[in-house]
Amino acid sequence: xxxxxxxEELADRIFLxxxxxxxxxxxxxxxxxxxxxxxxxxxxVPLTISAVDGDLVxxxxxxxxxxxxxxxxxxxxDSVRDVVGPLGRPSDxxxxxxxxxxxxxxxxxxxxxxxxxxxxxxxxxxxxxGARNAGLLILEEExxxxxxELHVATDDGSRGRHGFAADxxxxxxxxxxxxxxxxxxxxxxMKVTSxxxxxxxxxxxxxxxxxxxxxxxxxxxxxxTVGGLTxxxxxxxPEFDAHLVNFDLLMQRQRTYPEExxxxxxxxxxxxxxxxxxxHRG
Amino acid sequence: xxxxxxxxxxxxxxxxxxxxxxxxxxxxxxxCLSCKKPACVQGCPVEIDIPAFLSSVAVGDFLxxxxxxxxxxxxxxxxxxxxxxxxxxEGECILGGKETPVRIGELERFVADYERGQGMAVPxxxxxxWKRVAVVGSGPAGLTAAAELARLGHEVTxxxxxxxxxxxxxxxxxxxxxxxEIVRAEIDLLREMGVKILTDQLAGASITVPELxxxxxxxxxxxxxxxxxxxxxGEQLPGVYSANEFLTRVNLMHADRxxxxxxxxxxxxxxxxxxxxxxxxxxxxxxxxxxxxxSLVYRRRExxxxxxxxxVVRAREEGVEFVLCANPVRVLGDQSVTGxxxxxxxxxxxxxxxxxxxxxxxxxxxxxxxxxFIEAIGQGPNPLLIRKLEGITYGRRGNIEVxxxxxxxxxxxxxxxxxxxxAATVILAMGGAKKAARAIDRMLRDTDPEQA
Ligand SMILES: Cc1cc2nc3c(=O)[nH]c(=O)nc-3n(C[C@H](O)[C@H](O)[C@H](O)COP(=O)(O)OP(=O)(O)OC[C@H]3O[C@@H](n4cnc5c(N)ncnc54)[C@H](O)[C@@H]3O)c2cc1C
Ligand SMILES: Cc1cc2nc3c(=O)[nH]c(=O)nc-3n(C[C@H](O)[C@H](O)[C@H](O)COP(=O)(O)OP(=O)(O)OC[C@H]3O[C@@H](n4cnc5c(N)ncnc54)[C@H](O)[C@@H]3O)c2cc1C
Ligand code: SF4
Ligand code: SF4
Ligand code: FES
Numbered sequence: 001x002x003x004x005x006x007x008e009e010l011a012d013r014i015f016l017x018x019x020x021x022x023x024x025x026x027x028x029x030x031x032x033x034x035x036x037x038x039x040x041x042x043x044x045v046p047l048t049i050s051a052v053d054g055d056l057v058x059x060x061x062x063x064x065x066x067x068x069x070x071x072x073x074x075x076x077x078d079s080v081r082d083v084v085g086p087l088g089r090p091s092d093x094x095x096x097x098x099x100x101x102x103x104x105x106x107x108x109x110x111x112x113x114x115x116x117x118x119x120x121x122x123x124x125x126x127x128x129x130g131a132r133n134a135g136l137l138i139l140e141e142e143x144x145x146x147x148x149e150l151h152v153a154t155d156d157g158s159r160g161r162h163g164f165a166a167d168x169x170x171x172x173x174x175x176x177x178x179x180x181x182x183x184x185x186x187x188x189x190m191k192v193t194s195x196x197x198x199x200x201x202x203x204x205x206x207x208x209x210x211x212x213x214x215x216x217x218x219x220x221x222x223x224x225t226v227g228g229l230t231x232x233x234x235x236x237x238p239e240f241d242a243h244l245v246n247f248d249l250l251m252q253r254q255r256t257y258p259e260e261x262x263x264x265x266x267x268x269x270x271x272x273x274x275x276x277x278x279x280h281r282g
Numbered sequence: 283x284x285x286x287x288x289x290x291x292x293x294x295x296x297x298x299x300x301x302x303x304x305x306x307x308x309x310x311x312x313x314c315l316s317c318k319k320p321a322c323v324q325g326c327p328v329e330i331d332i333p334a335f336l337s338s339v340a341v342g343d344f345l346x347x348x349x350x351x352x353x354x355x356x357x358x359x360x361x362x363x364x365x366x367x368x369x370x371x372e373g374e375c376i377l378g379g380k381e382t383p384v385r386i387g388e389l390e391r392f393v394a395d396y397e398r399g400q401g402m403a404v405p406x407x408x409x410x411x412w413k414r415v416a417v418v419g420s421g422p423a424g425l426t427a428a429a430e431l432a433r434l435g436h437e438v439t440x441x442x443x444x445x446x447x448x449x450x451x452x453x454x455x456x457x458x459x460x461x462x463e464i465v466r467a468e469i470d471l472l473r474e475m476g477v478k479i480l481t482d483q484l485a486g487a488s489i490t491v492p493e494l495x496x497x498x499x500x501x502x503x504x505x506x507x508x509x510x511x512x513x514x515x516g517e518q519l520p521g522v523y524s525a526n527e528f529l530t531r532v533n534l535m536h537a538d539r540x541x542x543x544x545x546x547x548x549x550x551x552x553x554x555x556x557x558x559x560x561x562x563x564x565x566x567x568x569x570x571x572x573x574x575x576x577s578l579v580y581r582r583r584e585x586x587x588x589x590x591x592x593x594v595v596r597a598r599e600e601g602v603e604f605v606l607c608a609n610p611v612r613v614l615g616d617q618s619v620t621g622x623x624x625x626x627x628x629x630x631x632x633x634x635x636x637x638x639x640x641x642x643x644x645x646x647x648x649x650x651x652x653x654x655f656i657e658a659i660g661q662g663p664n665p666l667l668i669r670k671l672e673g674i675t676y677g678r679r680g681n682i683e684v685x686x687x688x689x690x691x692x693x694x695x696x697x698x699x700x701x702x703x704x705a706a707t708v709i710l711a712m713g714g715a716k717k718a719a720r721a722i723d724r725m726l727r728d729t730d731p732e733q734a
Contacts (some may be wrong), residue, residue: 213535
């Protein structure tokens with residue numbers, strides 16, 4: 001069992017938690033992830049390691065389905081059954097020169113740890129974070145503290161620039177030379193944004209989020225096509241050269257279980273409603 | 283065999299073979315001739331004193347039989363169920379020439395089940411040596427090494443990356459062939475012997491290689507869990523699974539009971555399984571139990587199927603359709619699998635192992651409609667940890683090279699099981715692990731001046 005040390009709602013449906021998992025915290029590096037299983041009936045879900053502090057690891061997640069919603073109800077002092085990690089290869093952090101770290105939506109969760117590592121390696125770090133609206137923008141202050149400059153965009157213009165993170169990145173690339181970029185967010189956002197960096201000839205990393213089971217290279221559920229080759233995102237990634245990734249296949253595989261995901265969520269919501277009505281109390 | 287009827291068993295995951303009754307066991311054991319030079323023992327990789335245990339069974343002293351077996355085999359309830367006896371102990375039995383060999387495996391299973399029913403005694407553990415050994419992986423190899431080392435008085439810590447120990451025994455082999463409760467009982471026994479089992483710990487990540495090397499010795503039993511894919515077009519479509527993924531979802535994550543359990547698996551009406559080994563049979567039979575029509579496509583002939591004979595028979599009884607001398611060449615579908623295109627194969631000249639080499643027949647393509655495709659074409663050692671071990675050498679199949687006592691070129695690092703042999707069997711993993719554990723023990727005592 002692993003104790004939840006802190007739990008907070010950062011924005012509408014986006015939650016931040018610190019979990020006590022010394023074996024994960026000890027060796028975790030930027031770009032790696034962990035797998036959580038809440039209880040004996042739970043699914044193993046992958047989440048990026050967003051920060052580390054002593055024995056604690058931080059996760060930031062969007063409550064989209066059954067597991068992430070259930071996770072979001074956990075409070076300080078509650079615990080989860082399993083935490084596995086650190087998984088995946090760390091980000092390829094080097095002294096590139098000027099680096100852009102771009103996060104979209106819940107993908108912003110992954111950016112501070114990468115931005116910090118890139119800054120510590122002596123890079124000039126430009127942060128770009130984008131969300132649908134101001135209410136969904138997360139970790140802005142933290143990113144501002146880490147990056148040499150931070151740009152903000154919202155789809156509806158309610159904060160920062162009106163538009164997508166990709167638009168901001170294009171402007172930045174037009175103004176100055178970027179040596180390397182990280183782009184992390186929903187698959188479609190990564191696809192579009194890395195098209196822009198491809199045209200500009202900027203080396204780009206994306207962090208892929210296929211459906212996983214074990215996270216250790218044992219099942220192949222997470223296979224993705226990179227440069228025409230089959231790679232396992234959990235061990236060969238999750239970060240890959242954006243310009244070699246086949247995003248369409250990734251998105252197609254992400255839609256393997258639409259019916260099951262809906263059913264699982266409905267059943268969970270029904271159950272929690274009944275709980276709130278008192279069925280499960282006393 | 284005391285198999286439940288196919289009609290009953292394809293609707294659940296309860297064990298297929300319900301085992302022998304005490305009377306049947308005694309009668310069967312009485313058939314043994316108590317050979318002076320028992321051929322059967324030579325066929326057993328861990329050299330169980332088979333005639334001795336059979337003679338205890340014949341007189342109804344099942345606990346004495348259990349003690350005899352346990353001298354050489356710590357997981358008898360498991361081996362009795364999953365060993366390919368027909369090519370091992372039973373394959374060598376002298377009675378096999380004229381009549382049928384003694385059903386040694388079933389008797390071993392019977393004895394082990396009887397013993398468990400009586401409450402198992404915790405094996406004696408020698409006084410502490412104050413040596414610490416790390417065991418990586420908790421499959422048959424890791425469990426055997428841990429038990430053996432604990433028995434010899436060493437302090438053992440097992441690192442397992444999954445949330446449940448047991449390796450293939452829990453995530454691969456289905457409940458209807460090996461009830462998980464049996465694996466759990468064996469693991470509980472290990473814990474009672476003082477073995478520390480840490481789950482959720484990926485060696486090479488949660489614990490790094492330098493940290494592992496701080497132990498007095500390291501045993502690597504990480505298995506061969508990395509699934510191979512055929513590399514054919516359409517493989518990325520939703521609905522295409524490795525057998526490992528499919529079996530893990532059902533066995534370890536209980537996807538057959540979705541949504542009571544959160545992990546889903548596709549509910550397919552028509553499934554094609556590629557492969558002919560135990561893994562393919564298990565995948566096909568699990569898919570049957572989930573309600574699908576199942577075709578198993580194998581590129582060679584019936585007699586070449588590498589799976590255990592008994593499991594092939596059972597798969598067929600359960601309605602798995604065998605499409606032999608054929609090979610999948612393409613997965614069809616736009617958003618999801620709709621069929622598998624196959625090509626007929628013909629058998630040509632013999633290959634190195636003496637089997638005819640299959641070659642595709644030009645133009646002989648045909649399509650099997652399917653909404654799920656499961657590939658069970660083999661697996662190799664997971665490179666994650668072992669590629670980080672500087673000084674290790676690798677064999678052709680990506681396996682760690684070790685000598686016949688499990689010693690790797692890296693001092694104090696030993697390995698056995700599938701990671702050293704490539705995908706093999708439970709009993710070979712156990713046999714190798716036992717030798718390695720003994721070699722570790724000798725090494726630890728030699729390097730300790732006080733105990734020398
Ligand atoms: C390496 C990696 C890092 C990730 N990091 C984060 C993160 O930091 N924050 C965050 O909010 N999300 C992250 N995700 C995505 C997150 O794992 C899924 O949102 C989560 O599994 C959804 O589970 P659910 O039961 O709540 O939703 P479900 O109802 O199961 O699914 C909702 C969506 O999540 C996807 N999904 C479902 N199961 C999995 C699974 N086992 N693995 C991956 N995706 C799945 C589905 O395709 C679907 O689109 C990451 C995914 C990966 C692979
Ligand atoms: C579906 C299936 C059916 C089979 N049927 C039979 C049968 O009927 N009879 C038979 O004799 N054999 C059978 N086999 C083969 C047999 O199961 C294997 O040969 C045997 O399990 C090998 O044992 P092992 O201990 O070497 O590895 P495994 O059983 O594979 O165990 C390895 C363990 O190590 C863990 N691990 C891996 N890497 C790490 C790491 N870096 N850190 C921590 N832990 C790690 C894994 O999670 C796993 O638990 C079957 C195999 C499969 C897949
Ligand atoms: S362990 Fe396996 S090979 Fe040995 S006697 Fe038992 S069933 Fe036969
Ligand atoms: S070879 Fe057969 S008959 Fe002889 S001892 Fe072994 S089991 Fe008995
Ligand atoms: S999640 Fe199973 S191999 Fe990557």
